Amino acid sequence: MAISRNGCEGCNDITCPSTIDVLSKDIAKNVITAHDRVQMRGMEACLFGSTGTCCRVCNMGPCQIIDGVDEMIGVCGATADTVAARNYARAIAAGAAAHTDHAREMIRGFIETAKGNSPHEIKDEAKLATMAEVFGVETEGKDKNEIALEIGELALADFGSQTDEPITMLKRAPAKRQELWKRLGVEPRGIDREIVEIMHRTHMGVDQYYKNIMLQGARASLADGWGSSMLSTELTDIMFGTPKPIRSTVDIGVLRADSVNVTVHGHEPLLAEALCMAATDEEIVALAKKAGAKGVNLAGVCCTGNEILMRRGVPVAAGFIQQEVVLATGAVEAMVVDVQCIMQSVQEVSKSFHTDIITTNYRAKIDGATHIQFDEEAPLESAKEILKKAIGNFKKRGDFYIPQEKKLDVVVGFSHETVNYMLGGRFRNSYRPLNDAIISGRIRGIGAIVGCDNYKMPDNHHEIVARELIKNDVLVLATGCAATGLGRVGLLTPEAASEAGPGLAEVCATVGMPPVLHCGSCVDNSRLLIAATAMVKEGGLGEDICDLPLAGTAPSWMSEKAVAIGQYFVTSGAYVVFQNLPITGSKKFHKFMAEEMEEIYGGRWDIEEDPLKLAQKMIAHIDKKRAELGIDKQRERVLFDMEMRRDLGTGGLTDAGCHGGPPEK
Ligand code: SF4
Numbered sequence: 001m002a003i004s005r006n007g008c009e010g011c012n013d014i015t016c017p018s019t020i021d022v023l024s025k026d027i028a029k030n031v032i033t034a035h036d037r038v039q040m041r042g043m044e045a046c047l048f049g050s051t052g053t054c055c056r057v058c059n060m061g062p063c064q065i066i067d068g069v070d071e072m073i074g075v076c077g078a079t080a081d082t083v084a085a086r087n088y089a090r091a092i093a094a095g096a097a098a099h100t101d102h103a104r105e106m107i108r109g110f111i112e113t114a115k116g117n118s119p120h121e122i123k124d125e126a127k128l129a130t131m132a133e134v135f136g137v138e139t140e141g142k143d144k145n146e147i148a149l150e151i152g153e154l155a156l157a158d159f160g161s162q163t164d165e166p167i168t169m170l171k172r173a174p175a176k177r178q179e180l181w182k183r184l185g186v187e188p189r190g191i192d193r194e195i196v197e198i199m200h201r202t203h204m205g206v207d208q209y210y211k212n213i214m215l216q217g218a219r220a221s222l223a224d225g226w227g228s229s230m231l232s233t234e235l236t237d238i239m240f241g242t243p244k245p246i247r248s249t250v251d252i253g254v255l256r257a258d259s260v261n262v263t264v265h266g267h268e269p270l271l272a273e274a275l276c277m278a279a280t281d282e283e284i285v286a287l288a289k290k291a292g293a294k295g296v297n298l299a300g301v302c303c304t305g306n307e308i309l310m311r312r313g314v315p316v317a318a319g320f321i322q323q324e325v326v327l328a329t330g331a332v333e334a335m336v337v338d339v340q341c342i343m344q345s346v347q348e349v350s351k352s353f354h355t356d357i358i359t360t361n362y363r364a365k366i367d368g369a370t371h372i373q374f375d376e377e378a379p380l381e382s383a384k385e386i387l388k389k390a391i392g393n394f395k396k397r398g399d400f401y402i403p404q405e406k407k408l409d410v411v412v413g414f415s416h417e418t419v420n421y422m423l424g425g426r427f428r429n430s431y432r433p434l435n436d437a438i439i440s441g442r443i444r445g446i447g448a449i450v451g452c453d454n455y456k457m458p459d460n461h462h463e464i465v466a467r468e469l470i471k472n473d474v475l476v477l478a479t480g481c482a483a484t485g486l487g488r489v490g491l492l493t494p495e496a497a498s499e500a501g502p503g504l505a506e507v508c509a510t511v512g513m514p515p516v517l518h519c520g521s522c523v524d525n526s527r528l529l530i531a532a533t534a535m536v537k538e539g540g541l542g543e544d545i546c547d548l549p550l551a552g553t554a555p556s557w558m559s560e561k562a563v564a565i566g567q568y569f570v571t572s573g574a575y576v577v578f579q580n581l582p583i584t585g586s587k588k589f590h591k592f593m594a595e596e597m598e599e600i601y602g603g604r605w606d607i608e609e610d611p612l613k614l615a616q617k618m619i620a621h622i623d624k625k626r627a628e629l630g631i632d633k634q635r636e637r638v639l640f641d642m643e644m645r646r647d648l649g650t651g652g653l654t655d656a657g658c659h660g661g662p663p664e665k
């Protein structure tokens with residue numbers, strides 16, 4: 001079926017120049033993208049599904065519930081609050097499960113590396129020492145591989161733990177936050193157990209009180225954020241290197257006309273790292289040359305892209321929303337995928353070209369795609385087999401179009417350690433300068449922009465939010481496809497600081513950093529938890545994450561992982577605003593999430609469809625926190641002595657302000 005795209009009609013709401021450019025070319029005329037399907041379906045999303053009140057957990061339904069209408073409760077009597085809370089908790093479970101399975105694979109790879117059974121090595125020994133301390137591993141007289149093996153085995157045990165002890169990484173949170181979680185009874189035990197318990201409690205006829213359901217939702221979200229996601233980030237850093245600032249490029253123009261283009265799409269960096277190593281292997285380079293190419297050009301898509309962008313500077317061709325468009329260039333020999341965020345449609349798009357879609361994980365196959373199982377015990381061999389298949393396609397490439405001028409420079413790689421070093425300097429390695437910049441008002445606060453792209457919204461919402469935040473001196477930390485999207489509009493360069501407010505611009509110019517810091521993939525949102533904790537521990541900005549002038553958003557969220565991430569930030573004390581959430585069909589549950597959660601956790605959810613207003617709500621929250629801390633009057637260049645900092649430390653916050661206690665049971 002051909003889609004009419006004169007001047008890219010049908011591209012309503014697409015602002016990305018490279019996407020419009022590729023889709024308007026003749027070569028893309030048979031390509032149907034998710035955007036086209038939104039138009040073709042010709043129907044709005046189901047109201048019950050969108051607002052959270054469609055229940056299909058038993059075979060007496062499905063039941064569509066209308067809050068306040070007696071005849072429209074569930075056949076079993078379930079109310080809108082129960083149904084919406086159950087659905088929401090199940091989304092948390094699914095998102096947390098995705099991060100958890102990802103993390104498990106990374107830890108297994110870490111253990112094999114420690115045993116010497118992989119081509120990788122233990123690279124970051126400083127982080128290894130930090131993790132040894134967290135897990136209580138004795139390091140004296142042991143080599144790095146012995147230490148890594150002990151850490152890996154203890155980390156893996158946290159997934160299946162059957163005791164009631166909290167997971168190990170929880171102790172990295174601020175002390176006050178840990179006390180709150182203990183008091184509320186939401187400390188996660190085994191990571192897998194919390195996900196299983198959500199599925200049990202949301203089964204027909206079990207937990208039927210929305211507040212109680214969300215206690216388990218909160219607990220499972222913490223198992224994700226402070227458990228699996230954080231373990232994955234930290235052990236991956238130890239194995240592949242903790243990211244440091246590095247220059248690279250993003251957007252479809254990173255494809256090369258003269259090379260075998262292989263896009264790497266998904267999430268787990270084990271495969272991507274092996275492909276990076278194999279792409280420069282003599283045998284592979286020789287084969288590529290024999291086929292008439294200059295070599296193999298690897299380019300990232302989605303979060304696999306972010307992983308190798310951050311650590312190796314490998315360019316990213318596309319975020320989630322461009323995965324079909326990158327194939328529509330006709331210049332991709334193979335798209336290699338593992339798990340999560342891979343649209344089934346890529347296989348259909350590939351049929352118009354010489355491109356192979358290669359699935360590599362037994363969990364994630366696509367009807368019609370080629371499957372080459374990635375062998376963790378022989379990663380290089382697997383990677384070479386995949387690349388040989390791609391090279392074999394190079395000669396079959398027909399007409400293609402690469403928008404060469406469509407690639408943007410970026411500076412990425414802002415891990416927590418980098419921020420610590422970059423802002424603190426070689427001799428002061430600390431968050432003190434960041435905290436001082438916030439206290440003085442040069443930096444108003446921190447705004448996290450995370451998550452996906454979504455065809456439901458115009459594709460410039462991340463940009464609108466980010467520009468408004470930096471203009472108002474809010475330093476932006478970005479992850480996932482949001483970060484890639486902000487790179488596509490030029491916000492990941494130090495030069496972008498010219499668009500920032502005067503205070504933030506001055507800090508960026510002093511340090512030489514962009515006003516939007518790319519902090520990694522979606523699993524790396526755990527870096528933001530660590531950064532927030534470091535700010536609390538540094539002093540002067542309160543005693544807990546909920547005291548910080550900080551707000552988060554995933555404007556164009558798509559994946560259930562974003563729900564889990566949002567919830568672990570709220571449970572950790574943050575204000576989180578999304579453009580929509582499937583909770584609005586239930587009055588009490590909606591009120592609970594958007595208002596009452598703040599009394600419990602000091603953090604809450606909010607919904608705002610308009611991206612500009614969304615950014616302004618984040619700024620208003622930051623200002624509220626500044627006022628509570630007593631730093632709302634800008635104090636340029638005031639030097640704080642210890643006494644003044646101590647005064648600011650409590651900031652007049654009462655315990656109840658941030659830690660109001662558990663919901664009634
Ligand atoms: Fe309907 Fe209740 Fe079954 Fe849900 S659990 S489908 S509301 S009968």
Ligand code: MSK
Nearest residue numbers: 303341451452480481
């Ligand atoms: S890939 S979860 S679309 S960020 Fe992590 Fe992007 Fe969202 Fe997938």
